[in-house]
Amino acid sequence: MRGRHAEDWTSNKTSFGESDNRLRSRNLVLVRNALVGLTASSILLVLSWHLVLPLLVYYYPAAESLLLDAAVYGAYPSRQYVSANFTSPRANVLQSDDACSSGLVLLSLDGQSVTDSGPIILDMAGNLVWSAPGQYGDASANTKIQRYDNQNYLTFWAGKKLQESGLGSYYMLDSSYRLAYVISAVGEGLQGDLHEFKITAEGTALITVYERKHVDLGDTNLAHSADEDIVDALFQEVDIASGELLFEWRASQHLGHPALQTSSGGSVADGALDYFHINSVDKDSRGHFLVSMRHLHTVVCVNGDTGELLWTLGGVASDFEDLSMGGATAFRWQHDARWVSETEGIISLFDNGIAHKHRDAPYSQGMIIQLNFTDWTATLLQSYTAQTTIASPSQGDVQILEQPLHADHVFIGWGASAAFTEHALNGDLLCEIHFGASWLFYFERVKSYRAFKTLSWKGIPADWDPVARVNGDRAFVSWNGATEVMSWSLEAQHNLNNDKQQLSIRDQDFGEVRTITKGADFESSFLLPSMDDPIVYRIAALDAEGKVLRYSNNFVCEPATFRVWLLSAILFGMSLLGVLSFACRQRRWPRSLWREHLKNATDSEYHALVDWEPGPENTRECEDNT
Numbered sequence: 001m002r003g004r005h006a007e008d009w010t011s012n013k014t015s016f017g018e019s020d021n022r023l024r025s026r027n028l029v030l031v032r033n034a035l036v037g038l039t040a041s042s043i044l045l046v047l048s049w050h051l052v053l054p055l056l057v058y059y060y061p062a063a064e065s066l067l068l069d070a071a072v073y074g075a076y077p078s079r080q081y082v083s084a085n086f087t088s089p090r091a092n093v094l095q096s097d098d099a100c101s102s103g104l105v106l107l108s109l110d111g112q113s114v115t116d117s118g119p120i121i122l123d124m125a126g127n128l129v130w131s132a133p134g135q136y137g138d139a140s141a142n143t144k145i146q147r148y149d150n151q152n153y154l155t156f157w158a159g160k161k162l163q164e165s166g167l168g169s170y171y172m173l174d175s176s177y178r179l180a181y182v183i184s185a186v187g188e189g190l191q192g193d194l195h196e197f198k199i200t201a202e203g204t205a206l207i208t209v210y211e212r213k214h215v216d217l218g219d220t221n222l223a224h225s226a227d228e229d230i231v232d233a234l235f236q237e238v239d240i241a242s243g244e245l246l247f248e249w250r251a252s253q254h255l256g257h258p259a260l261q262t263s264s265g266g267s268v269a270d271g272a273l274d275y276f277h278i279n280s281v282d283k284d285s286r287g288h289f290l291v292s293m294r295h296l297h298t299v300v301c302v303n304g305d306t307g308e309l310l311w312t313l314g315g316v317a318s319d320f321e322d323l324s325m326g327g328a329t330a331f332r333w334q335h336d337a338r339w340v341s342e343t344e345g346i347i348s349l350f351d352n353g354i355a356h357k358h359r360d361a362p363y364s365q366g367m368i369i370q371l372n373f374t375d376w377t378a379t380l381l382q383s384y385t386a387q388t389t390i391a392s393p394s395q396g397d398v399q400i401l402e403q404p405l406h407a408d409h410v411f412i413g414w415g416a417s418a419a420f421t422e423h424a425l426n427g428d429l430l431c432e433i434h435f436g437a438s439w440l441f442y443f444e445r446v447k448s449y450r451a452f453k454t455l456s457w458k459g460i461p462a463d464w465d466p467v468a469r470v471n472g473d474r475a476f477v478s479w480n481g482a483t484e485v486m487s488w489s490l491e492a493q494h495n496l497n498n499d500k501q502q503l504s505i506r507d508q509d510f511g512e513v514r515t516i517t518k519g520a521d522f523e524s525s526f527l528l529p530s531m532d533d534p535i536v537y538r539i540a541a542l543d544a545e546g547k548v549l550r551y552s553n554n555f556v557c558e559p560a561t562f563r564v565w566l567l568s569a570i571l572f573g574m575s576l577l578g579v580l581s582f583a584c585r586q587r588r589w590p591r592s593l594w595r596e597h598l599k600n601a602t603d604s605e606y607h608a609l610v611d612w613e614p615g616p617e618n619t620r621e622c623e624d625n626t
Contacts, residue, residue: 091126
């Protein structure tokens, strides 16, 4: 009896053990399959990225534009360089025309997806010319070329960016990229805001300032308490040479004017109401100021002597009758109001039409408006839209190009949407370039507060030379900011002492190896000749006449560089094959070991149960079970 019970008990234990073993084995199989599937998916992803996508773009070049805009390469597709430690946008040229192919574009890169934010210069194909990421501050705005004292200067604001404004200063670099002037806001505790930096014909600077202030809003149409903190909006006119304050205007001092009675602004991070939001200031020949107030949806003219408001366009109290059925005065959330022709009463502005949750128009547009100061009428002369009907929730500008550029062209920066376009005066789109994925424009991952175009900038850096670096069997060279380099010349000299540190060699010891045309790309490269001895190289930057502008750093190329690289690649490949072979063997080993373990474990349990004798305390339980 006891033997039969022992057999049954042994059989049950063995059955339970086998079931548990089968469950564990099944789990191991599931884990293995999951790992294999994950590995296969990763391999497919890598193959798609490095093989499928390049082949697709090679056979269907038009597909690259779609892939860039669809964020397949990320919100900010960028280009890396061997000779420079910063990146630049990988431009997506949606439309091009020979009529707008020349000239340089100036941006102030910003956004959470931008790796190297700051002032930057590109050509119309998106190739990098100059970049200074983070050199002058965490953020930048209004990068453009302006004239002062009969010279061209590269100007921009730089500093700390806040939610709706900025705290910083205004910088002016000469054609050698040396800092010539720094302009600051005038007044205790005041710092320059990012929205405006305009140099006037009189050699003064127009700047904006934002300041938190406690004011009485009881006389306005807002449903706010009588006493409340607002973000006051100021603009100043400052003498560049002396820093003297020439004129200042505070919007909060004119709350009694009908045009300033209501605001669409929201509260900033510290709780203050961003009431006015001045984002552009322009000065006319009579000394009056054209001012754009985004949160009032209005453009006003401020008397340069008294500070009173001479007239308003748009908003709740427009002084002009709209002859274009609302097309001239119904702009919303606008930016960049400028005089185009004072004699004809023509201005330009960028009509955003939306501000994130506020969507008052299906898309943004550039506008040219004519004002009649006799009949007090406003007429929309022309509007400009992008091919992709961009809706930009903030920022943006309109530039009427002047000689030596095409006087009949209009250049538009789309602000929070990473794009710029060029149009014929009649509205026809000539060129459209994106420097971020358009499918993500709404989220402002990549942006530039404004974009400007110029043909007049010629830069030759004074404080840095061309940079040359070796990668494999090629030498890469670039010169950040140099616009006059037409070709590169590779020069070489045998290092007779075989001393890699001996890089200071006389100029006459170098001989020309080969010369290449620079082309449009920021970076050029040379295939280095194979030599048996160490060679010292340098690269000369040549102008259009073949004259040397500057030499790069000297660098050494070890002999047989290519052979060493090839041998390293072969060794790496063999090592990789060995690792894969070992991994495959390891994947088969656990199953055989597990089977042997189950067999041994079952035999041990069987022998233990055969020799087992139940004690008195177990007998009744066995009998009851019987």
